[in-house]
């Protein structure tokens with residue numbers, strides 16, 4: 001028999017530990033200490049023969065694990081493109097986990113499946129995508145790209161009378177895949193997983209910000225899938241998707257948009273122009289765990305051609321309730337069993353409303369601008385046009401940049417990563433956490449500039 005009072009005290013203990021962690025997130029060193037990192041060795045042990053008390057399991061996780069985490073949930077983490085998680089979404093995520101719903105089929109998960117449908121409808125409206133498009137709730141943008149491109153593959157082959165779903169790609173007629181010189185690596189991975197191969201692509205040239213140059217777009221001939229991007233992972237730049245659709249549509253080509261974070265610009269009236277013409281595309285991928293600030297495991301693929309998506313994803317079996325008048329979530333995703341990740345999306349949208357989403361996007365963009373202004377004013381090169389939430393800055397040569405970035409990470413006031421942009425090493429600042437304030441930007445700038453100045457002085461002394 002379950003001991004309800006033990007279960008309650010365990011879950012309350014977990015909630016209290018989680019709340020403590022979040023309360024301290026704004027003041028912790030962003031990177032963990034070396035001692036805390038060394039401490040994770042304590043996890044490494046032979047498979048235990050006997051069990052451990054549940055409260056003790058939780059205590060070990062917290063006492064050893066928490067100090068060794070990088071504070072990605074905090075307001076001064078600017079690495080990669082990583083949102084935080086809105087408190088309401090952490091709370092709904094915990095409750096949804098307690099429900100333990102397997103959201104593959106509507107009839108056995110009516111609450112979570114309905115919430116996902118609502119979240120889908122709201123996002124389609126928010127992004128201005130075609131009504132009637134289908135959404136797949138998947139793990140992240142990598143799998144969202146994969147899912148959308150699986151639908152593209154089926155549709156493009158259908159149109160030339162090849163049933164790729166049944167007969168596969170061996171012996172199939174060739175099709176052309178056009179990507180750009182700046183396509184995100186995960187799109188190539190998706191192409192590999194789909195059997196197209198990572199390298200059998202035509203690359204469209206880009207401009208100095210990493211945008212496809214529509215005037216130099218490769219000729220479109222025969223069955224074709226085109227991969228475009230909303231939000232370059234370094235510069236935040238947007239491909240001219242509307243122009244590309246105008247070239248592609250008369251030729252019957254499928255246009256996909258990887259909008260892992262950039263698609264959220266469409267939710268702000270002040271940034272929506274960056275996504276103009278996007279509704280003419282055929283599929284879109286995004287992450288809610290990035291800019292909507294929900295917990296990880298929350299990518300979404302949108303596909304206009306529902307039949308093509310279903311043909312790639314749906315299955316039937318005697319024991320499954322796949323014949324239903326309802327929208328069956330597993331008809332649209334690579335997985336059958338999965339957690340109800342769309343509930344977190346619903347919670348974020350319900351909590352913020354349309355205005356709150358727009359404000360969050362705008363706040364991140366204006367904080368990115370604030371970073372860029374502070375860095376330029378101090379005499380450092382901002383390498384990109386700061387149109388969104390991404391800032392690329394160079395402090396000097398390759399070695400200087402790497403050394404300054406390492407010191408910034410060690411200092412712990414904030415966390416920024418390294419990149420190479422058009423042959424130049426640079427520091428990347430990505431502002432997409434809901435809780436980042438102007439004060440956090442100023443505090444981070446102060447630390448960054450002090451470290452950069454120390455390097456400059458040291459270099460001066462060295463040169464005598």
Ligand SMILES: Cc1ncc(COP(=O)(O)O)c(C=O)c1O
Pocket residue numbers: 080081139140141142143184186229231232233258259260261287299
């Ligand atoms: C443009 C773009 N596409 C795809 C991805 C991959 O997203 P995920 O890590 O959620 O799979 C990223 C990650 O930053 C990205 O920026």
